[in-house]
Amino acid sequence: MIGNASGPWDFWSQHPEYDEYWANCTHSERANQIKAPMFVISGWYDGDSPGVSETWRLLTEHDVPNRKIWLGPWEHGPNRARDLEGTAFGEDAVVYDYDVNVLRWFDHYLKVVQNGINEEPRARYYVVGENKWRTSEDWTPEEAAVTPFYLGSDGRANSAFGDGKLSITQPQQDSKPDVYVYNPSDPVVDSGERIPENRRTIELRQDVVCYTSETLVESITIAGELSAILYASSSAVDTDWVVALSDVDEADNSILLSSYIFRAKYRHGYDKPELLTPGQVERFDIFMPNIAHQFPVGHRIRFSITSSSKFVAFPNSNTGLNPYDDPEPILATQTIHHSEQYPSHVLLPVLGA
Numbered sequence: 001m002i003g004n005a006s007g008p009w010d011f012w013s014q015h016p017e018y019d020e021y022w023a024n025c026t027h028s029e030r031a032n033q034i035k036a037p038m039f040v041i042s043g044w045y046d047g048d049s050p051g052v053s054e055t056w057r058l059l060t061e062h063d064v065p066n067r068k069i070w071l072g073p074w075e076h077g078p079n080r081a082r083d084l085e086g087t088a089f090g091e092d093a094v095v096y097d098y099d100v101n102v103l104r105w106f107d108h109y110l111k112v113v114q115n116g117i118n119e120e121p122r123a124r125y126y127v128v129g130e131n132k133w134r135t136s137e138d139w140t141p142e143e144a145a146v147t148p149f150y151l152g153s154d155g156r157a158n159s160a161f162g163d164g165k166l167s168i169t170q171p172q173q174d175s176k177p178d179v180y181v182y183n184p185s186d187p188v189v190d191s192g193e194r195i196p197e198n199r200r201t202i203e204l205r206q207d208v209v210c211y212t213s214e215t216l217v218e219s220i221t222i223a224g225e226l227s228a229i230l231y232a233s234s235s236a237v238d239t240d241w242v243v244a245l246s247d248v249d250e251a252d253n254s255i256l257l258s259s260y261i262f263r264a265k266y267r268h269g270y271d272k273p274e275l276l277t278p279g280q281v282e283r284f285d286i287f288m289p290n291i292a293h294q295f296p297v298g299h300r301i302r303f304s305i306t307s308s309s310k311f312v313a314f315p316n317s318n319t320g321l322n323p324y325d326d327p328e329p330i331l332a333t334q335t336i337h338h339s340e341q342y343p344s345h346v347l348l349p350v351l352g353a
Helices: 007-012 049-061 098-111
Strands: 038-043 067-072 123-127 132-136 145-152 165-167 178-182 209-212 220-234 240-248 254-263 282-295 300-306 332-337 345-351
Touching: 038 049, 038 098, 049 067, 049 282, 123 220, 123 282, 145 300, 165 209, 165 300, 220 240, 220 300, 240 282, 240 345
Parallel strands: 038 067, 067 123
Antiparallel strands: 123 132, 145 165, 145 345, 178 332, 209 300, 220 282, 220 332, 220 345, 240 254, 240 300, 254 282
């Protein structure tokens, strides 16, 4: 690909599945040994935010004392801008006492300075759209109600112009599934970055199914960790699911909030790969990066599904074969179910007023 041999690439190709090599690289295998205080700082547009979510999940699971988290409208380099890709975050997005607070934390835990930072709320986060900082005693905020938003359609949710609906009402038994064809030779081309990019053009594709809420008559604010539960089948023995949450304005601009890619054969865990039975409906529990965002009156909430993201992962060949062997790709017919039996939904942590 680059014209030169790559030592790491060659080495990784010898470990295509989760094994002792990868187990030795992940802190999830040793999270129970974490005892030191940790101050986690990240942002909604940090490309490493999935790792931040995993770290915080492990710290919470093992109840590591003196953990603290600060999440802003920031990229990997925090606290440096008030806007990104045309999205304005307001004057308070840059925190002038940022360094002071970091030093207070080190002073308290390294020098035993009693400056009160240990008595402040555990989580501090910035709500984009509202453009304000909030605090909570935990992350996801304790006051957030994790709410399922269900997928629905009459079987034609293909593209933003389809009939896909997103609602808190559970689907009916006879809800028709949506079908699209994924061609690995024609992958979805997005930025591959965690930025508030406009997905309007992407959502014109027939291999992107879109589920959109009614126009909001009241604002909705979400804050916390997100996830999706997808009931789907494929004609292939392995494939990918790419899910995305976006904020759609009055001009039909669809601004990305959170997205993630999930390989079907790892639905039971990276350590338990299992190929699909073609045509068999399976449940997929899909992680999505965290966010704090206010959907204003007049906007709509959109959840979309496709099977590729060219600049995030090499397109899945749909063959189930070792990707390092560069197998010949095949087409996959994907079916998204959303009925009473298969209630596909996205879980959003909704804040009250």
